[in-house]
Amino acid sequence: MPRTALHRPGRHAPAALLTSLGDLLREWLPRQRWFAGKGRPVTGLRVASSTELYPGCLHLLVHTEHLGRTTHSGSATAPADDCYQLLLGARKVLPPRLAHAFIGRASAGPLADMSVYDALHDPRATGLLLEHLRTPGAAGPLLFERDARVTVPAGLAPRLLDAEQSNSSLVYGDSFILKFFRRVQPGINPDLELPWALARMGCTRVPAPAAWFGTSHPREATLGVLQPFLPGASDGWTLALRSLASEREFTEEAYELGRATAEVHLALATAFPVDTPSPLQNDRLAAAMSERLEATARAVPELGPFVPGLRSAFDALASLDAAARPAQRIHGDLHLGQVLRAGRQWSVIDFEGEPARPVPERRRPQSPVRDVAGMLRSFDYAARSRRPWRPEWAHRCREAYGAGYAAAAAWDPHEEPELLRAYETDRAVYEVLYEARHRPDWLPVPMAAVARLAEGL
Numbered sequence: 001m002p003r004t005a006l007h008r009p010g011r012h013a014p015a016a017l018l019t020s021l022g023d024l025l026r027e028w029l030p031r032q033r034w035f036a037g038k039g040r041p042v043t044g045l046r047v048a049s050s051t052e053l054y055p056g057c058l059h060l061l062v063h064t065e066h067l068g069r070t071t072h073s074g075s076a077t078a079p080a081d082d083c084y085q086l087l088l089g090a091r092k093v094l095p096p097r098l099a100h101a102f103i104g105r106a107s108a109g110p111l112a113d114m115s116v117y118d119a120l121h122d123p124r125a126t127g128l129l130l131e132h133l134r135t136p137g138a139a140g141p142l143l144f145e146r147d148a149r150v151t152v153p154a155g156l157a158p159r160l161l162d163a164e165q166s167n168s169s170l171v172y173g174d175s176f177i178l179k180f181f182r183r184v185q186p187g188i189n190p191d192l193e194l195p196w197a198l199a200r201m202g203c204t205r206v207p208a209p210a211a212w213f214g215t216s217h218p219r220e221a222t223l224g225v226l227q228p229f230l231p232g233a234s235d236g237w238t239l240a241l242r243s244l245a246s247e248r249e250f251t252e253e254a255y256e257l258g259r260a261t262a263e264v265h266l267a268l269a270t271a272f273p274v275d276t277p278s279p280l281q282n283d284r285l286a287a288a289m290s291e292r293l294e295a296t297a298r299a300v301p302e303l304g305p306f307v308p309g310l311r312s313a314f315d316a317l318a319s320l321d322a323a324a325r326p327a328q329r330i331h332g333d334l335h336l337g338q339v340l341r342a343g344r345q346w347s348v349i350d351f352e353g354e355p356a357r358p359v360p361e362r363r364r365p366q367s368p369v370r371d372v373a374g375m376l377r378s379f380d381y382a383a384r385s386r387r388p389w390r391p392e393w394a395h396r397c398r399e400a401y402g403a404g405y406a407a408a409a410a411w412d413p414h415e416e417p418e419l420l421r422a423y424e425t426d427r428a429v430y431e432v433l434y435e436a437r438h439r440p441d442w443l444p445v446p447m448a449a450v451a452r453l454a455e456g457l
């Protein structure tokens, strides 16, 4: 995957650029949906890499520092230092068609008196990104690579998706979609690694990466992945809400979704054989889940009263013998928004794992039950996100999903009730923290599940 390229810095020294951009970014970054440090002021900013794609278009990797944060794993005030990928434009006069992308006017430094904007909204900049992906090679520390068997036509019109996302995505001519990772961590991103390996195995459940780019400086990291765009596809969340609104069943779709999940798991187990398959240690798993529960309760006080009830799910897991299913590579953040249906075929996307976890942890083999629990929680999310609540709808989806999974995998996740309950509980706890940080209005949705799970229901 990403090879090493020579580092050629941009025209302006990072420290000088910061004079122009520091104040603007300190204010703009925390307002972005993909900004992970919600609720904590940016206390430090550093430009780790700058590459001038053309005069007035800068590719930047920016480190932000915050006051401590509560991590997913429990340490209450871990030092927080995140790295973000930005594509910025700077113009003397911003044309009205880019007004919505305006970040601010630089008052000092090399960009003084220029209007700075998010260049992912600028077809000239995003067109050039596609051109680099079409014609692999290096641009400063950036290295563009492509699957030589795929032809990417020139001149495809770019459009930025306006979905509420953890990253930013650009659709090119309804033929390809480029995921531009926002929060960058060192190492290969599983969202390139897993679909690439699955595609090589002939697994058709995943759009195969056509091209990708990364950086070698300051450390190797994946920055973006181009895949075929599935035209006319709808995501599972939209389809589930549509089914609920029209009081239609979703069991057929859920069954097929179960099959698709199992097929992806089987393919992942083959593509990434675990050298010495050791059974997962339930007591260690339960301890990690309890730790996340405690940490989340510190960050979201509403969770406090439910902690003892929720912990009983982890205690039950700890007292079990080793899990029957060996650990393997999994999706890691499976929910209805991560599956696309085109015709009758479900495809699975976004193999990044839980965005808040460090990449090495996301790449670790885990129980496939974690993914199953993610999807089951998602049926519950859909059923509870609108009134009247339809718990029986979610229940029927659950059953159908398990049956579909068992039909393809020859084992039924419902046969491991303690493990499933522990993973569902852990997922609900993750969702509480996610919603508290990113979408506080949605907090009642996972909290309703928390109340139910704490009662052992």
Ligand SMILES: Nc1ncnc2c1ncn2[C@@H]1O[C@H](COP(=O)(O)OP(=O)(O)O)[C@@H](O)[C@H]1O
Binding pocket: 161, 163, 164, 165, 166, 167, 168, 169, 177, 179, 207, 227, 228, 229, 230, 231, 233, 235, 337, 338, 340, 349, 350, 352
């Ligand atoms: N191959 C694809 N074809 C069609 N639409 C896609 C494809 N990949 C992603 N999308 C759309 O882009 C959205 C965001 O993609 P996703 O990988 O989930 O990004 P994020 O990690 O930012 O949430 C999806 O919900 C889906 O609507």
Ligand SMILES: O=P(O)(O)O[C@H]1O[C@H](CO)[C@@H](O[C@H]2O[C@H](CO)[C@@H](O)[C@H](O)[C@H]2O)[C@H](O)[C@H]1O
Binding pocket: 164, 165, 166, 167, 237, 333, 335, 336, 337, 338, 350, 354, 355, 374, 377, 378, 379, 381, 431, 434
């Ligand atoms: O941005 P990602 O898709 O990687 O995932 C994150 O955001 C999701 C919300 O967009 C969040 O999912 C939660 O809400 C969904 C409905 O919007 C629901 O389908 C999921 O079941 C629920 O977990 C996801 O947890 C988060 O990682």
